[in-house]
Amino acid sequence: MSREDRPDGFVDALARGLAVLSAFDGALPGMTLSEIARRADLSPATARRSLITLVSLGYVGRSGRRFHLRPRVLSLGSTFAISSHLGAILRPELSALVARFGGGAAAGTLDGNAVICLEHQATPVSARVIGANGTYHPATGTAIGRTLLSGFTAEQLETWFDQLAGPDPRPLTYDLPVDRRAMRTRIKPIRQRGYEVNPGRGPGTLCGIAVPILDLDRQVIAALNSIDETGATSEQLVDERLAELTATAARISRQLVRVPMLTELLRPVPASIFNS
Amino acid sequence: MSREDRPDGFVDALARGLAVLSAFDGALPGMTLSEIARRADLSPATARRSLITLVSLGYVGRSGRRFHLRPRVLSLGSTFAISSHLGAILRPELSALVARFGGGAAAGTLDGNAVICLEHQATPVSARVIGANGTYHPATGTAIGRTLLSGFTAEQLETWFDQLAGPDPRPLTYDLPVDRRAMRTRIKPIRQRGYEVNPGRGPGTLCGIAVPILDLDRQVIAALNSIDETGATSEQLVDERLAELTATAARISRQLVRVPMLTELLRPVPASIFNS
Known part of the structure; x- marks a missing residue:
């Protein structure tokens, strides 16, 4: 959605976090921060904050430099x-x-x-x-x-x-x-x-x-x-x-x-x- | 997670939005804003901003005063x-x-x-x-x-x-x-x-x-x-x-x-x- 179409009260941080969740693809073993940022069309710094949050909440896991979805996303x-x-x-x-x-x-x-x-x-x-x-x-x-x-x-x-x-x-x-x-x-x-x-x-x-x-x-x-x-x-x-x-x-x-x-x-x- | 446990960079707005998505239960026809806010443990004003965003992005639908999940959440x-x-x-x-x-x-x-x-x-x-x-x-x-x-x-x-x-x-x-x-x-x-x-x-x-x-x-x-x-x-x-x-x-x-x-x-x- 273009920025002008966003209704009053729209929360960009939530939209960005959902874009990060949706950016995961079928490839294992997971994706690096820069791959996720590119696919979600976000800066690495912005994607990183979403990932920190998603890892904290148990939706995303981390193994070394790679991130992967965790079973909780199924919920x-x-x-x-x-x-x-x-x-x-x-x-x-x-x-x-x-x-x-x-x-x-x-x-x-x-x-x-x-x-x-x-x-x-x-x-x-x-x-x-x-x-x-x-x-x-x-x-x-x-x-x-x-x-x-x-x-x-x-x-x-x-x-x-x-x-x-x-x-x-x-x-x-x-x-x-x-x-x-x-x-x-x-x-x-x-x-x-x-x-x-x-x-x-x-x-x-x-x-x-x-x-x-x-x-x-x-x-x-x-x-x-x-x-x-x-x-x-x-x-x-x-x-x-x-x-x-x-x-x-x-x-x-x-x-x-x-x-x-x-x-x-x-x-x-x-x-x-x-x-x- | 308690506020003190949140890592640096944690995005509250994303956590609140995911809490709203998780607050939907099995009851039809959907839930009102105040029901969702109560279940997600958020103020109505905060829950409302999450809902505006989720409706805009196609994850949640609205019918009169009631909100319901849309198929996109399956993705x-x-x-x-x-x-x-x-x-x-x-x-x-x-x-x-x-x-x-x-x-x-x-x-x-x-x-x-x-x-x-x-x-x-x-x-x-x-x-x-x-x-x-x-x-x-x-x-x-x-x-x-x-x-x-x-x-x-x-x-x-x-x-x-x-x-x-x-x-x-x-x-x-x-x-x-x-x-x-x-x-x-x-x-x-x-x-x-x-x-x-x-x-x-x-x-x-x-x-x-x-x-x-x-x-x-x-x-x-x-x-x-x-x-x-x-x-x-x-x-x-x-x-x-x-x-x-x-x-x-x-x-x-x-x-x-x-x-x-x-x-x-x-x-x-x-x-x-x-x-x-």
């Missing part, structure tokens, strides 16, 4: 899963999909320019390759992401594309540059058709089929996918899985709308997509 | 699961335990005065009652917690008990008051015996069996459990599951020690238990 996300009742609703449904089709199954929603994984389940074989809850995935490059975008009006979609090009969502962006016209054409029919397929691109890649989860107003508030590990074609995925996936999405939707706040907190509002 | 914990490779190691092993015994399986480590769940898997039936990754559970009241405590020396255990009585670990404490002598007697033989059982207390309660996960120096760095949903007795749990659970813990341990930083970040060091 920050866990309250969401509980308070939202989402885990309790999604887990049994995703497990049942995995029991039937193998591979993996996940539910996600749009968070800024990316899809955030709300919950996932997978067979022991697939569990190694499918991301954890809370991981980000490209929005335009995944079936689940394009399904979520299909819930936008034409105008909302253009606003979303505009913001995609801005400097702000940097931490979440790892989509390739988007051919806006091609993507528009691809996304438009998904809402009508009711599903989207991502064909795997060559050996070892995963393909999947995604369907929307709707609220009472038939707004897309999340999407659900089934990920294949057999190398099935797109046509086979649709034939085998679409009916079951659609029925699962309808059951999840009926459970979500019983708790109105749940649909509220999942709804991707274009106006607030980028922290506005 | 703060996800990097831990990835960076530590823990999910990739634990998930297939826990899934295999659930496939064999039903119920649930979880791995946890000690974080301050509580057990934090690093990863869990469960059957669709059990998934509704077993907590999410990152949730806290009582240390002395669970088999997994007592197994973790059995890794402490007698002196470390007394230090841990002393700190349990202090004012500081408040956010994590929901154990009942501990009868220290009884607990000492209960914990001591676990290390030698190699497992601990938690008998269910009446209908509908869950019982489980836990074993330690050791590093190369044979220090307890985590513990693994298998949770029963059949109402089996303690003896049946030991007869049926101990051998498989021990073999699973040994496999996990062999994978963990290949990445030295993993054992480092899991090790519960009594001296640093309470943010010192």
